[in-house]
Amino acid sequence: QVQLVESGGGLVQAGGSLRLSCAASGRTFSSYYAMGWFRQAPGKEREFVAAISWSGGSTYYADSVKGRFTLSRDNAKNTVYLHMNNLKPEDTAVYYCAADRTVPVPTRAHEYDYWGQGTQVTVSS
Numbered sequence: 001q002v003q004l005v006e007s008g009g010g011l012v013q014a015g016g017s018l019r020l021s022c023a024a025s026g027r028t029f030s031s032y033y034a035m036g037w038f039r040q041a042p043g044k045e046r047e048f049v050a051a052i053s054w055s056g057g058s059t060y061y062a063d064s065v066k067g068r069f070t071l072s073r074d075n076a077k078n079t080v081y082l083h084m085n086n087l088k089p090e091d092t093a094v095y096y097c098a099a100d101r102t103v104p105v106p107t108r109a110h111e112y113d114y115w116g117q118g119t120q121v122t123v124s125s
Contacts, residue, residue, distance in 0.1 A: 001026045001027065001028060002024060002025075002026040002028060002029040002033070002099055002113075002114040003024070003025045003026045003029075003114075004022055004023070004024050004097045004099055004114055004115060004116035005023045005025075005116055005117070006020060006021065006022050006095065006096070006097045006116045006118060006119040007020070007021050007022075007023075007119060008020040008021050008119060009095060009119030009120045009121045010120075010121070010122070011122045011123075011124065012087055012121075012122070012123055013123070013124050014087060014088055014089055014123055014124065014125050015086055015087065016087050016123070017083070017084060017085045017086075017087065018084045018121060019081055019082065019083050019084070020037070020082040020084065020095055020097075020119060020121070021080070021081055021082075022035065022037075022079065022080045022082075022097030022116060023077070023078060023079045024078040024079070024080075024099055025078060029078065029099070031054055031075040031078070032054045032101060033054055033099045033100060033101055033114075034051060034052065034053055034099070034100055034101070034102065034103075034105040034106060035051065035052050035071075035080045035097065035098070036048070036049075036050065036051035036052075036097070036098045036099075036100075036105075036106065036107070036112060037049040037050045037051070037071065037080075037082050037096065037097055037098070038095070038096045038098060038109055039091075039093035039094065039095045039096065039121075040093055040094050040118075041092060041093040041094075046096070046109050047062065048062050048107050048108065048109070049061070049062055049065055049069065049082070049095070050062065050065065050069055050071040050082060051071070051105045051106065051107055052071045052072070052073055052080060052105070053105050054075075056072065056073045056075070058105060059071050060105060060107055064090075065084075065091075068086045068087075069082060069083065069084050069085070070082075070083040070085075071083075080097065082095070084121070087121075087123045088123060089123045089124065089125045090123075091123050092121060092122050092123050093120075093121060094119065094120050094121075095118060095119050095120075095121050096115055096116055096117075096118045097115070097116040098112035098114060098115050098116070099112065099113070100112045100114065101113075
């Protein structure tokens, strides 16, 4: 089993920044997991935000966040970080961390086996 715990969400004004963290643990977790972030706003489907390969050498971003969000990982700490800059009200959602060993790096929600509980990000205008 793999456990994922997100943190760092909160309320921020438009144009502000937040850093989300996702700490992974569990007997079967290893650094060889790709990690992804998804978000879900009220009344909308869960959508892909960003993903990173196990080595950190490859990152993928949704067009809506490209240039504003940066995903990184520290395998020594089993933690991934989503740095979110120039936040917009449309970024308001619950953000979920996900992990999977699928290769290549998955960018669709159904490809991920493990999920965190989510952290709320609210951007006020």
